[in-house]
Amino acid sequence: MAKYDAYLIDLDGTIYHGKNRIPEAKRFVDGLKKAGIPYLFVTNNSTKTAEAFADDLTKIHDIQTTPEQVYTSAMATADFVAGDPSGKTIKKVYLIGEAGLKEAFDRPDIQIVDDEQADYVVMGLDRRFSYQKLMEATFAIQGGAKFIATNADTNLPSEKGMLPGAGSLVAAIETASGVSATIIAKPEAPIMEGALKRLKMPNNPIMVGDNYQTDILAGIQNGLSTLLVYTGVSTKEQVAKKEIQPTHSIDNFDQWSF
Known part of the structure; x- marks a missing residue:
């Protein structure tokens, strides 16, 4: 082997x-x-921070882990947007997601903005996703913002069964905007x-x-x-x-x- x-x-x-x-x-x-x-x-999974994953692995699963040993789709997406050769020093992002995505995008070369100012619409799993967010994302993309998604996973395994994943929400925005997302994960x-x-x-x-x-x-x-x-x-x-x-x-x- x-x-x-x-x-x-x-x-x-x-x-x-x-x-x-x-x-x-x-x-x-x-x-x-x-x-x-x-x-x-x-x-x-873009919902949690590397620190949270490391903490869960250590405390719940008895696998001693540091945040440096975890790389999430949120972190990869932030790296991708920051490095996108758009010619803009500060990337303006309309963000849809949870704590992990928000922390990953808290960096000096990225600015979180309202939908009408956005150069990018970035989406991860958001368990508080709403019609309002769907509408704002659609308007931003129709206005020229790039649509980027952390992942297209349709489902996530859990103790109860297969939960809806980020991909199910990404599909809604793709349908409404007519634009396919760039997938990072x-x-x-x-x-x-x-x-x-x-x-x-x-x-x-x-x-x-x-x-x-x-x-x-x-x-x-x-x-x-x-x-x-x-x-x-x-x-x-x-x-x-x-x-x-x-x-x-x-x-x-x-x-x-x-």
Whole structure:
């Protein structure tokens, strides 16, 4: 088995199920630490800050984690907007999202503005999304603002089942405005490029996750090896039908060795 020098690891469905622990996942992370292999948790969830994710991993799942070990789609989106070659020093953004997105966009090269001033409409999961926000975003996009979404995940796993994801809200704005969003998160390139930069551009990285459509495609489309763990979204029956298979697949992390 190839020896990988860095691991990009999904969170929900891979390392935990909501607030429920996956014991094999803790042993997997402990193994990475013991082997001295760098890793970064890479999540499409834009609602929480890196600090909040690290705190939950540490306190709820007994996986000691620092904020520097977490890269969210909100952080990747802020990096993308700040680096967009628009020629403007300060990027004006109409923002729809929760705490994680708001914190990520609290930076000197980005200004949060009302819809009529916006050069960008940026959207993540917003559990207080309203018709008013839909209307304002639509007007801004029709007025020329670029539409950027943290992710297009249609659903999120939880203890109760599959919740509506950011993609379900993005679809509403796309329908109303007639403009397709630029997607930042897995499986798209921006979040992977940002994550690899944070890992100091490893030579032989691997993407690890439970969802073929996001995690595994992110690896495939961006030239990384992949490890699919059947603890979350994708099933063996679904994956068997895919033309491109994961580099590796396992039922749980106890079947993996470094």
